[in-house]
Amino acid sequence: MLSTMQDAPLSIAQLLRHGSTVHGGAEVVTWTDAGPQRRSYAEVGRRCAALAHALRGLGVTGDERVATFMWNNAEHLEAYLAVPSMGAVLHTLNIRLFPEQLVHVANHAEDHVIIVDPTLIPLLAPQLPQLTTVKHVIVTGDSTAGLEVPEGVQVHTYEALIADQPTEFDWPEVDERSAAAMCYTSGTTGDPKGVVYSHRSIYLHSMQVCMTEGPGLKQGDRALAVVPQFHAMSWGLPYAAFMIGASLIMPDRFLQPAPLAELIAAERPTFAAAVPTIWLGLHQYLEQKPQDISYMKEVLIGGSAVPPSLMHVFENEHGVSVLHAWGMTETSPLGSVARPPAGSEGDDRWRYRYTQGRFPASVQARLVDDAGEVVPNDGSSIGELEVRGPWITGSYYGVDAPDKFDNGWLRTGDVGSITPDGYLTLTDRTKDIIKSGGEWISSVDLENAVMGHPDVLEAAVIGVPDEKWDERPLVAVVLREGSAATVDSLRDFLSDKVAKWQLPENWTVVSEVPKTSVGKFDKKRLRSQYHDGGLDVTRI
Template sequence: MMNTQLTVFSLLERAERYFPKKHVVSRTHSGIRRLSYAEIGKRTRRLSSALEKLGVKRGDRVGTLAWNDHRHLEAYFAIPGMGAVLHTINIRLSLEHLTYIIQNAEDKVLLIDEGLVTLIEKIKDDIPSVKAFVILTDRNQLPETTLEPAYHYETLVSEGNENYEYPTDIDENESAGMCYTSATTGNPKGVLYTHRSIVLHSMTVGLADTLALSESDVAMPVVPMFHVNAWGLPFSAAWFGTTQVLPGPHFTPKVLAELIDNERVTITAGVPTIWLGLLNELESGNYDTQSLRAIVCGGSAAPKGLIRKYEEKYNIPFIHAYGMTETSPVATVSRLKSYQQDLSYEEKLEIRSKQGLLVPGLEAKIVNHQGEVKWDGKEMGELLLRGPWIADSYYKEPEKTAEAVKEGWLHTGDIATIDEEGTIKLVDRTKDLVKSGGEWISSVDLENALMAHEAVFEAAVIAVPHPRWQERPVAAVVLKEDAKDKVTKDDLLDFLAPQFANWWLPDDVIFMEELPKTSVGKFLKRELRDQLQDRSVELR
């Protein structure tokens, strides 16, 4: 067979050649902009040419601090296309972590959205590796900044060569992209993606039993392009000629609802907090969402009540998926098998509320101290993964690599079960399990059950120390506005009681105005534990 190389720019080349009339709809600071893939291709080549003039060479890291828009999409292909490494930087990290990852990655150039310039100005003296700052803006002139040297993106692109020729000798195993974990503890860890891993992952996103992305779709990645490459959707969508709708900076549930309505979005992806907010907007507004064939949800488990509301009231299919920075990220997708289609809705909902089946191309096993767990949906263990888009190391972190990658398997740190059908269900992170009296309690199961209550907007369950049982679960709950001061702790415990053994029930329910979250919208349980560390619970 021919030994052809799988490279990232080939994905956009296909869009240019076969789908030049298809569009990217980009929401920017000044409004909506529409560009064809033919235009995106030319601008991308111009950007590569401009970066080369700024001194970017093969293997150099180029950082992006940007929203989901057309300029960020151009960088997705321009940087790896020229043999450099695309480093998408999480703009919601602390200044300390931003400084750390820019220096750890040794970024040579930063591409910065105009609204984020002040963020980098605060740390400019602490990131000496950066030799040039490129400002992404709709304005005709460079915004005022203390960054130096600073360049105007559109000027660079206009002066670049639209016939720039990409190197043909890039090896598919060279690094193409780089993301850092969101670091709930310690410093973020860098993960390098190869051209080969990105291309193979992109192909998987198009399989019928995964996300089934195709040319006929209109895809809106709400998950940030700085978070695990927006789950790979921009790469796959370009390759398949899919229309892309990029929601841009500071979007709101109203903005998302309007884009779905106006652009006839067929598939969108994001974390549960996004879909909770959108659901509230749909409840209060008047939007046409009939075009949507799927909402893809990852990052954390979505409560059954949320899935049910979207499907029963709005007729929008809801797809659970699972992954992490180290898995590029798609590792499992919750799809029903053909013979499961005849089950009752409640039975199907039970299956689809799990994280699902391993996608083709990967291997998995779930192990505990006794070995691999039984396929009974009950026995718990840590999920281990391996495959061509699973990380085998952390950048410059041999000790952390040794902790996470053992005998060729990535130890995810996620505790899971697997049933007789091979359906995987995450029950917790290893550090978030509640170990009470020697038995494990899943905080995720309790959270999902609480969020099925009609009065609950968000819920997180943590372990607190207990003198007799070692640990006990405590629930932190945010009520919906119209339910505040009307629902009590006992109401929620009574709601949970029929669903769990008595010893699983939280010892306390604490009502809060807001739950702390990570930079990508997950519940930040470390901070919640710090807030509630002095909370005492009664002996049960």
């Protein structure tokens, strides 16, 4: 039996149309050297139409890829909206990829156009001669100064290109399952792999971002998007903001604690999103230069596990509630969100908030053990997390990766448990878990325990070979300047916090933990440093 419902596709053009009219008074604020630059969503709508006309003029047709090599700013938002709406595919290039990775992904995606911020020209220009499919480079702003391009590539400024274009565009009706945008994983193992989002997946994900159980973005919010637009679509905030009528505050390249604090004071965000490192940095800065940030009612943190100590410090010292979430490029990225159940209180409430949270109805989750069997959601059985849903990837663009999928489910590579009422607690990555004498030790649990010490700024734990136990944990700590803590005192501090057999005997004090391009602990590099003898390890 057929339904009588209209066949109306879910599309980015619909978000663009809605946000630029009904919410035309909302604004995107971009931080610059000279302070904030403001643009209403009505104006963004007109500029999107002009950009689409300009791109058509450059020969962008069908599903050709238009890449961005940009910070978070108004022009990046325009590309987010205009490129998919005209039927082309947005490819957000990660500015922190290694040069050879950048060349690989741009060629693999067959980018036709790249839009680049002037301040990022030095990072992009050296690679341009190897980008074989790029025909046009568009520099945001008014000047292409400093950019030399290979023969056959044309250079434009963004403002000149859109200046005389019509400010309305007849957005085509698309198949909602067609490609809208793509993003490559940061690729800690092997080449980065491409995830291709559809109009449908982005639309549904945007609805979820505005649902009460999700981040709960709402009309009138001022959302500070610190999480980069080149990283997992800035967690979907730009699209969700246009859907619901929340203003966006974009830090551009000003991601250091000092300018971020200044931006926050000036623009008073009510909501913000960033990885833990950013919030740690901000907190440390605010300890030196106190400032009220309590109007920022809730901050969404994901990308790596949030240390409970960070959640408490934001709540108690800054009056800001931390909302812990889990996701990955492959999941659009919103997976689970740690809103505690209504009615939970005190420590109980905190215990829920420490978890990676619950999945919404649209994302099914299960845990699978080493033998490929589904284990129960009983809060203690451990398995690899597998997920399924309309905004979860089912393959990678143009490459086979059968080991990443399990009969239609995405294997996340994360290990943990799920309670009967659906709360996920991740204990580790499959590749980071420490296998000691037949038992598993969670590197993340140890890290959180060590980071609970007041003198510890950062702690990363890896497994290192051990003759007797196969593997044992090694802790790399960064200490607060002038701290008198020693590895012995840190080990004592742990003694009543973790099981005795898990207590690490290998310690090293480092000036910083190596990080990946998106700010996560780079344990692969830490392991190489260990194996190359580059770490000064104390064995207790």
